[in-house]
Amino acid sequence: MQKTIWVAILLSLSSLGWADINTAQQNLAKNYPNLEINNIASTEMRGIYSAELDGQVVYLNEDAQHLIAGNMLRLSDQKSLTQELIVKKNTIDWKKLPLKNAIKSVRGNGKRQLAIFSDPNCPYCKQLEVELKKLNDVTIYTFILPLKSQSVAASKQVYCEQDPAYAWQQLIEKGIEPKTKKSCTNPVNANLALAKELGIAGTPAIIFSNGYRVLGAYPANEMEAIWRELGL
Template identity: 25%
Template sequence: MSSFIATIALAALLPSAVAEDASTEERLASMFPGVEAENISPTPVAGLWEVALAGQVVYLSEDGRYMVRGDLIDMMTDRNLTDDRRNEWTAQQLARVSDRLDASRMVVFTPEGEVRHTITVLTDIDCTYCRRLHRELESYHAQGIEVRYMFYPLGGQGSPGWNKADTVWCSPDRQDALTRAKAGEDIKAKSCPDTPVQEHYDIGRELGISGTPAILTDKGVARGYVPADRLAAWLDAN
């Protein structure tokens, strides 16, 4: 359980004195340390309130007693309202870290023809859907999509995924090493003093990324694997 959700859950057990004339946002904010009224907003569901903080979203009943974890879907429009909120926050954070997204510190796969779109993918070498995306690299290139990889080993520093990312970066041919590592091969390379893995991991954490692949685009963030044709259609749409 994340610290944010744990705080919400714990605070719900504690008594709180709230002014009777306070707004619902103010009343709920007063119950949870670190949560401001501006982080709380009504949802289309009567009596259910959204609490969004640091890229995480949960829902509370108006009295603060009940918490709902999960995605809120508008069935009429087939829109994931929770994803909309997460992406709104991530887009704000992305603007703040944009000057740190240095392509020279990434492993970049560029199509031979025209580059119509560039995506930056936070990837974990051992992630199943990250591997699937990479196997379909030619399909992305056929859509004119350049793929830039940042390392985001979900196990954190010292994990096998982190060590593999370091090894890929220290290889003489990083593209080949990444492709072979994602195919399950054991890559051997000398260690090198300066890898970008910690930089990439820190950025991913700041963006609130909790799963891979996470695809950063100029239109927002696509969380999870997206087939090349669907991704291109989304990027092409006005």
């Protein structure tokens, strides 16, 4: 009997939580129908809910009349709950990346790992390559992603070279296209499909070995900082 009562109480509390979230959603839909706020969820702070607005983490209460954009910090251990949400929202399953389709480059002991999605004619991708050169003890998997039409032919040709890693460096750093004009099996179309599946619509994209994903030409010191923060 006692077990049944406790189960009933827990279910009741759970339904109240959902009711509060539903109330917030209903208030948003009623009062601000043109405001696209998604993924409303409860937080550790009672009565405050996290959500996404234009890709940013925001917070609101049940009446949905106010939004807070900023960092929610748990005082007991100084942990940023907002950063935790950002990491979770931007994380994929690293184990599902088909690394065989990437060009592999190892520096030092290669202990740390990065996956890069890059277009040879993307100026920010070229900038990122300069920063990647500054990293030590890293294995870099480059998925060539020719989003620009003029990049497709050269990207496919890289895989036909005897040393694809060298051919890629010549292409991305110096704009030198592979000299051997022959056809071969290549993963370019598979890379394009993978990017679409992962929601990668621009280059460069960086994926850390825990699956955390960022976009842009991050400086080497910022990538080092992310490694430290994520404990990688």
